[in-house]
Amino acid sequence: MSTNIGTAELLIRCGIxxxxxxxxxxxxxxxxxxxxxxxxxxxxxxPTLFGRLFSLCPKAHAKAAARALxxxxxxxxxxxxxxxxxxxxTVERVRELSLNLLLASDGRISPWPPRLIxxxxxxxxxxxxxxxxxxxxxFEPNAAELRVGATxxxxxxxxxLGGLWHTPQPDLEAVxxxxxxxxxxxxxxxxxxLQPGWPDFGRCAVDALPAFSDPMLKAAxxxxxxxxxxxxxxxxxxxxxxxxxxxQSSAPLIREALAVYGKGLFTRMLARMVxxxxxxxxxxxxxxxxxxxxPGSLPGRTGGIGVAQTEAARxxxxxxxxxxxxxxxxxxxxxPTDWNFHPRGLVYRALLGAAVGDADSAKARIEAFxxxxxxxxxxxxxxxxxxxxxxxPLF
Amino acid sequence: xxxxxxxxxxxxxxxxxxCKGADGEAMVDMRLVGSQPEGTWVLxxxxxxxxxxxxxxxxxIQAALAGxxxxxxxxxxxxxxxxxxxxxxxQLPDFLREPT
Numbered sequence: 001m002s003t004n005i006g007t008a009e010l011l012i013r014c015g016i017x018x019x020x021x022x023x024x025x026x027x028x029x030x031x032x033x034x035x036x037x038x039x040x041x042x043x044x045x046x047p048t049l050f051g052r053l054f055s056l057c058p059k060a061h062a063k064a065a066a067r068a069l070x071x072x073x074x075x076x077x078x079x080x081x082x083x084x085x086x087x088x089x090t091v092e093r094v095r096e097l098s099l100n101l102l103l104a105s106d107g108r109i110s111p112w113p114p115r116l117i118x119x120x121x122x123x124x125x126x127x128x129x130x131x132x133x134x135x136x137x138x139f140e141p142n143a144a145e146l147r148v149g150a151t152x153x154x155x156x157x158x159x160x161l162g163g164l165w166h167t168p169q170p171d172l173e174a175v176x177x178x179x180x181x182x183x184x185x186x187x188x189x190x191x192x193x194l195q196p197g198w199p200d201f202g203r204c205a206v207d208a209l210p211a212f213s214d215p216m217l218k219a220a221x222x223x224x225x226x227x228x229x230x231x232x233x234x235x236x237x238x239x240x241x242x243x244x245x246x247x248q249s250s251a252p253l254i255r256e257a258l259a260v261y262g263k264g265l266f267t268r269m270l271a272r273m274v275x276x277x278x279x280x281x282x283x284x285x286x287x288x289x290x291x292x293x294x295p296g297s298l299p300g301r302t303g304g305i306g307v308a309q310t311e312a313a314r315x316x317x318x319x320x321x322x323x324x325x326x327x328x329x330x331x332x333x334x335x336p337t338d339w340n341f342h343p344r345g346l347v348y349r350a351l352l353g354a355a356v357g358d359a360d361s362a363k364a365r366i367e368a369f370x371x372x373x374x375x376x377x378x379x380x381x382x383x384x385x386x387x388x389x390x391x392x393p394l395f
Numbered sequence: 396x397x398x399x400x401x402x403x404x405x406x407x408x409x410x411x412x413x414c415k416g417a418d419g420e421a422m423v424d425m426r427l428v429g430s431q432p433e434g435t436w437v438l439x440x441x442x443x444x445x446x447x448x449x450x451x452x453x454x455x456i457q458a459a460l461a462g463x464x465x466x467x468x469x470x471x472x473x474x475x476x477x478x479x480x481x482x483x484x485x486q487l488p489d490f491l492r493e494p495t
Contacts, residue, residue, distance in 0.1 A: 032398075033466040037459070040473035052459040055438055056397035056445065087492035097425055103443055113427040117446050151477055314397070333396075378441055 009378040011368070014351060015386025022386050024352045026343045028231040029378070030294045035331040039221045041324055043069045043299075046331075047133040056376065057096065059088040059124065060312035061333075064319040066133045070296070071214065072306025072323045075134070075295035084293060085132045087286045088124050089310060090132060090279050093118040094153065096313035096332045097244075097276045098160055100375040105189040107228045108368040109138055116156050116374050128293065140292045150284045164273060172256045175270065186273055192368065193266045197357055200264035202350035202369040207242040208249070209316055209339055221320035221332045231344045233334060239345030242315030243373065245271040248278070263350075265365070268372040304339060312336065314374050337377050347373060359383065398446060399459065400409040401453040408454050417457060417464075421442065 009095050011225035015023035032270035034053060038046050047065040051058035063085045070077060071159040095116065102113050128135070129304040158165040162184030165176055179187055179194060193199055195347040213218065220235070228234060245263060248254045248271040315336025340346045350369060356362035362383055370379060402423060404474040407430050414423045416439065424443040431437060436453035437444035448456070450454035 032463060034463060035460050035469075036466045036471055037473075037476065041477065043482060045477060048480055049477050052455050053463065054397050055399040055456050056440055068413065073473075099445060102425075104428060112428045114447075117428065121446075230457075283468070312397075376440070 004092075009380050010072045010337075011382070012347065012351075012366075013382045013384065014366065015384055016359075016360075017168050017386050019355060019357055019362070021351050021354050021356055021362075023364075024348050026341060026348055028341065028343065029337075031230060035333055037329045038065075038321070038331040041327065042326060042330050043073060043321075044134060046321070046328060048130055051130070054237075057092060057314075057317075059085075059092045060310055060317050061319075062099060062133060063089055064308045064310045064317050064333075065321070067308030067310070068306040068319040069323070070306065071308060072304040072321050072361050073302070074300030074304065075296050075298070077134075078294050080291045081132060081293050081296065082133070083290065087283060088127045088132060089312070090283045090286065091120050091123045091127070091153075092278065093313045094157065094279050094283065095278070096376075097272055098157065099370075101160065101189050101272070101276075102185055102377065104371060105185045111245045112159060114157060116153075119149055119156065121154055121329060123153065125231070135295050138292060138294050141290045143287070143290060146290070148257075150287050154280055154284065157276060160184060160276060161273060163279060170253055171378075172253065172260065174254065175257075177267060190266075190269045190273070192268050192364075197321045197355060197361070198365060198368070199266035200261045201354060201365050203262035203264040204349040205263070206344070206349055207238055207239045208246040209242040210235065211307060212318075214307055217309060217318060217320065218305060221307060221334060222305070223317065228334070229331075230334070230338060232344070233338050234342070238270070239342040241346045242314075242339050244268070244275045247271075247311065248274045251278070251342075265369055265372060267336050268369075272372065311386050314376055315340065337374055338375055341377065397440075398460070398463075399440040399456070401436050401448055401456050402439045403453075404435045407431060407439050412437075412444070414444075417460065425440065426464075429443065 006031065006045045010029040011027040014021045014024040037049060037053065041049065046069060047062040050065045054061040098116055099113060126142045126149060127137065128141060131139065162169060162182040163178045181192055207281040219265065220228050234240070245268050249258065251274050253268060253274055254271050257270050305322045307318070307320045318334040319338060320332040321328060347370065351366065356365055363381065366381060400418065402414035404412045405415050405420065406413040407462050410424070410426055412431060414421060423437065425431065428437055428444045428447050431447060436448040436450055437479050438446040438448050439462050462471060465471040481495050
């Protein structure tokens with residue numbers, strides 16, 4: 001095999017002159033033909049198929065696939081089943097945010113990560129496991145198991161977040177105090193962002209990926225002239241950003257951080273913590289609202305085009321499917337990385353012109369920024385000396 | 396793409412383990428899953444084990460990745476791949492099933 005599947009890396013090359021990044025080149029990762037695996041399959045096989053292939057975020061992909069197929073085949077499912085799927089992806093996002101934080105905070109082996117992993121698996125099973133894709137018979141989520149699990153998850157995440165978890169509505173001053181005095185894993189992870197030159201590193205303006213209606217999505221992923229490029233997707237001719245910061249940008253604490261540090265490293269890291277806390281709270285609330293699940297309706301047709309979008313840990317995930325005569329005949333997936341690592345998008349704009357300090361500091365700052373935008377993107381970073389571009393004369 | 400790769404522990408060391416998978420052997424960071432005995436399947440991503448896998452789940456993911464490798468090489472057979480998913484209904488976890 002010429003390409004290892006787990007290492008389809010993206011290349012980022014930065015030219016540095018006088019401790020400033022003066023050129024950025026982003027070579028998108030090679031596209032893997034993942035969509036081809038769904039072709040010829042009956043719809044009911046596809047959510048599980050993608051859940052196996054995308055084994056780090058299986059619930060997000062399976063949910064997007066199920067919803068796209070329901071749209072294509074005119075299948076209606078109950079709000080309770082939708083809620084169950086949403087809670088599964090919430091658990092998955094909590095797990096990913098927590099594990100990425102633990103991996104990056106330079107921790108040694110502790111009992112916490114294995115407990116978290118096992119607990120999340122248990123919660124997803126108690127939320128119905130794979131049966132949330134068109135259950136054949138009614139079932140009831142195991143409320144007792146879910147309550148016990150949610151309490152345990154709350155304890156684990158509060159351990160990760162320390163005092164931030166217990167402060168109901170922290171402001172920036174409270175966060176600074178937390179960073180100075182707490183010893184939790186989140187603080188160990190965030191503290192480097194307080195170094196001089198780090199908090200607003202990567203500050204830039206890139207518009208958020210807008211809320212898409214289904215017709216917009218069908219146009220964006222369809223075969224017509226509005227189709228977005230898989231390697232450099234744009235909307236309204238502009239690169240877009242998706243992910244934690246976009247999702248949390250209306251939270252009071254993040255608005256305060258944006259006013260001080262812009263969309264730099266500090267605000268981005270803080271947005272991940274705010275999101276982690278918010279997800280666990282919404283999971284606890286959501287579990288209390290669960291109700292018995294009824295099977296969905298039978299397909300209203302044997303073919304059609306369907307789209308779906310869902311928020312995965314890394315950002316917006318979009319699926320589009322076309323079904324004919326009961327078989328999948330076209331499939332397309334647009335992943336968050338495609339937007340955030342657009343060759344002239346978020347990462348490009350964040351890095352170009354940024355002051356980076358000496359060589360060691362440059363690498364550390366850039367890597368920290370890339371990891372906070374997307375901790376799951378396999379990349380190779382090359383730093384090289386460069387000539388500062390000569391400004392183009394205006395006249 | 397959030398695609399993890401199953402690997403099997405060959406030799407455990409403190410904080411890491413020498414593992415083998417379909418793409419060869421590699422040293423894997425085990426901080427998230429803890430030390431695991433020889434023969435254990437783990438889901439790896441970017442050099443770190445993210446989860447301990449049951450052998451059945453490891454086999455399912457490996458089969459999916461094999462399908463992807465075939466697609467990359469241009470000889471993917473849709474009729475043969477994922478045969479276990481065709482004509483099958485989604486299953487509830489055991490503890491949610493009605494006793495029979």
